[in-house]
Amino acid sequence: AQKITQTQPGMFVQEKEAVTLDCTYDTSDQSYGLFWYKQPSSGEMIFLIYQGSYDEQNATEGRYSLNFQKARKSANLVISASQLGDSAMYFCAMRGPQGGSEKLVFGKGTKLTVNP
Amino acid sequence: EAGVTQFPSHSVIEKGQTVTLRCDPISGHDNLYWYRRVMGKEIKFLLHFVKESKQDESGMPNNRFLAERTGGTYSTLKVQPAELEDSGVYFCASSRFVTRVANVLTFGAGSRLTVL
Numbered sequence: 214a215q216k217i218t219q220t221q222p223g224m225f226v227q228e229k230e231a232v233t234l235d236c237t238y239d240t241s242d243q244s245y246g247l248f249w250y251k252q253p254s255s256g257e258m259i260f261l262i263y264q265g266s267y268d269e270q271n272a273t274e275g276r277y278s279l280n281f282q283k284a285r286k287s288a289n290l291v292i293s294a295s296q297l298g299d300s301a302m303y304f305c306a307m308r309g310p311q312g313g314s315e316k317l318v319f320g321k322g323t324k325l326t327v328n329p
Numbered sequence: 330e331a332g333v334t335q336f337p338s339h340s341v342i343e344k345g346q347t348v349t350l351r352c353d354p355i356s357g358h359d360n361l362y363w364y365r366r367v368m369g370k371e372i373k374f375l376l377h378f379v380k381e382s383k384q385d386e387s388g389m390p391n392n393r394f395l396a397e398r399t400g401g402t403y404s405t406l407k408v409q410p411a412e413l414e415d416s417g418v419y420f421c422a423s424s425r426f427v428t429r430v431a432n433v434l435t436f437g438a439g440s441r442l443t444v445l
Contacts, residue, residue: 258422258439259436319372319373
């Protein structure tokens with residue numbers, strides 16, 4: 214079965230600094246996708262970044278990058294130049310073939326607080 | 330384009346009562362998903378519609394939960410009768426294409442259900 218582990222319940226970072234949110238995963242699938250979502254206090258889950266298991270380069274989207282280490286089964290999210298608006302819950306998720314199921318498997322999330 | 334809309338944003342009911350949650354996906358999105366987050370735990374998959382058909386309902390907890398998507402547009406999730414353990418945030422998500430691993434879901438802000 215697939216599993217996502219986020220070991221940091223909460224993280225603090227100073228504005229303008231970089232922060233890494235950890236995510237490790239477990240799967241027996243060869244083909245899978247990894248996602249990061251942000252949930253601000255408004256509640257809406259916002260897609261940030263995607264990494265495919267066969268992608269050779271780490272995914273990047275603006276200030277977000279995904280540090281993908283396949284052998285270690287880790288997919289850490291790096292946020293550069295943190296802003297106050299980055300304060301939110303961050304969820305790591307994955308999807309694999311799983312017999313054709315579309316479902317995403319989520320971690321418990323990390324609450325990021327950006328201090329001025 | 331308008332995002333995924335969920336109603337109500339918060340519902341407080343007593344044990345044994347019935348609650349119906351509604352989700353309006355992004356127009357043109359054939360795929361609609363329900364997920365749930367119980368306090369302090371992971372976001373868990375409930376079910377997946379493709380148009381009006383249930384593609385995967387493996388995550389539905391029990392027969393007190395009934396999801397419908399008549400006409401392939403909006404969806405409802407009814408809980409009857411509600412139990413204390415049903416409390417949590419119910420998320421709806423939609424997507425246009427089914428490309429398996431790389432399919433990015435757009436989530437709504439969730440409906441918070443509190444059962445007293």
